Amino acid sequence: MTTTSAVPAVLSDAAAYAQAVEEAKTASAAYYEGGTSRLDDDAYDRLVRSITAYESDHPDQVLSDSPSGKVAGGAVEGDVPHTVPMLSLDNVFSDEEFTVWAASVERRIGREVARWNVQPKLDGLAIAARYEDGRLTRLVTRGDGSAGEDVSHAIGTIEGLPAELSEPATIEVRGEVLMTTAQFEYANQARTEHGGEPxxxxxxxxxxxxxxKDRAYTVQMTFFGYGLLPLPGTDEALAAELAEEAHGALMDRAAGYGVNTPASTAVAGIVVPSVEQVLVRVKEIAALRAELPFGIDGIVVKADLAADQQAAGSGTRAPRWAVAFKLPAVEKITKLVGVEWNVGRTGIIAPRAVLEPVEIDGSTVTYATLHNPADITRRDLRLGDHVMVYKAGDIIPRIEAPVAHLRTGEEQEIAFPTECPQCGSGIDTSEQRWRCERGRNCYLVASISYAAGRDQLDIEGLGHTRVVQLVEAGIVASLPDLFDRVTREQLLGLERMGETSTDKLLAALEAAKRQPLSRVLCALGVRGTGRSMSRRIARYFATMDLIRAADAEAMQRVEGIGAEKAPVIVAELADLAEQIDRLAAAGLSMTEPGATPPAPAGEADGDTDAPADGDAGPLAGLKVVVTGAMTGPLEKLSRNQMNELIERAGGKSSGSVSKNTGLVVAGEGAGSKLAKAESLGVRLATPDEFAEMVADLLD
Structure with a gap:
């Protein structure tokens, strides 16, 4: 698995080398001293690799202030000596590089490594926490590896680092301080409210x-431990145990003391016996990266046994028994060059960032989500800003924040629209997400075309061009008009509509009335829902009457609907009441086949948060992913129809593979999802095998 998205640049001569050294020093100092840098992590890694490659070819030209071979790139110093050097890690970027590195370790110790310990590389700042008789007394940064900076003022603001251990041990805990996603959001909110830059x-x-120091507000951080070692004053017996314990045992001991470790997360460290199994675990952790509530930028692989570590030894910058397997960068710095304002089918006016193209995680990113105008204001974004863009897994790229220290003064404020960009009507700004005052009617053609689509009501012959004709002729002004106002004579009066095409369209409209409730609900375009959510709502409530009767509390019982989304859906259904009544009167289905209504509150035994039919079916309880082209009995099914089939069979459809996936249906041309499923040991099925599993549900 090659993980780098770009190779390091070749430095052509001594002048280019000297310039690269200076740039790396400046970036490293800015990061370690104030949390700022003009380079993102991937760019810094590639710069240092370029420097190292040049020095390897020109050993007589190595500059004394080169970052290679130095902890923290040699950019920082400290005044609190470490009792044991606090080193950095060397990096590898592919399976091949790791395999070569592992072989070098085994050559150095003269035998095979007995056990490898594999754990996430947390994306934060290394610190040493010193405990005396079990009480936290001092925090020290890594610094230059031999001495660090005293940051004991931060005691009490770091979750996972207890003020007192469960035992009165005198000991040093080493680990990483980071911010979770939630902590980061709060930190920037507090920082900007107090006049700071995000x-x-x-x-x-x-x-x-x-x-x-001396801030008017407090921001919490999180600690994950990765090492234990004795201090002067440590009990001799404890010190001897620490020197002999394997890394995994040290982490168990740390957790026993009450220190937070990766063992409490979805990417807990594990011990494996071979290089091949290390690489499997690397892929497993990489697959979970996008789902984690904190950042990781790689996987740390260590010789687990103390004897192997001692035999391998350490260099001046890094131990020879541990390495960081770096993952592809999911964030890069680029420039915000514009903002587009797009109107959705429900009238929502959504901003979209236009970026200078940048490669992130194997794809070129030119757009990113901005959510809403309030988000732009909160992040203090300006045209021309350098911005940190984040992308992970299948998540739409988003802008974290402007890189404020790179501002030149030429950046410009982003202009917000004063009227609807689509139709020129007024804008409802009463909520965070702005909306055209005409709502769905603003984008009537798009709304009707969406409702007629294959994954909604599947009205054959009602494409975009035909919808435009119907709207411009004044025949259709809302979705129900298709079913209770359109006449054969009206259709025959349209250009290029003969008797045959008219009769086919009328037949398609009649067939649409037999679509299940989930399709009708999806066609309505309720804000806060889509195809999957419409299916979940329909499967849970079973009838449109029960959906419309649900309040926000009841709506939250549907999986994936939280406290913010529930009232929006309830309000939308109320706004759509007239359209729903007309659709029902026109004969469209208002029930979901196979679904059982939830029992009234207080009448059911056990959990009433799921419909009774949720436990039935051949796929009961399974999270199912479909990838590749379907063949055989499934060949004509769209992906949405496959997902409907999965859920009617009691399963849960998903778009991504993880350790919680129960089944992957792999058709022709299945790619990365199949590979991930194989690496995680997920059960696989061909289209024909899956068709047999759900044969009773196929038409």
Missing amino acids: FANPRNAAAGTLRA
């Missing part, structure tokens, strides 16, 4: 916050 990303926020 941090570009959680890593920089942790570095800057850890050093901050």
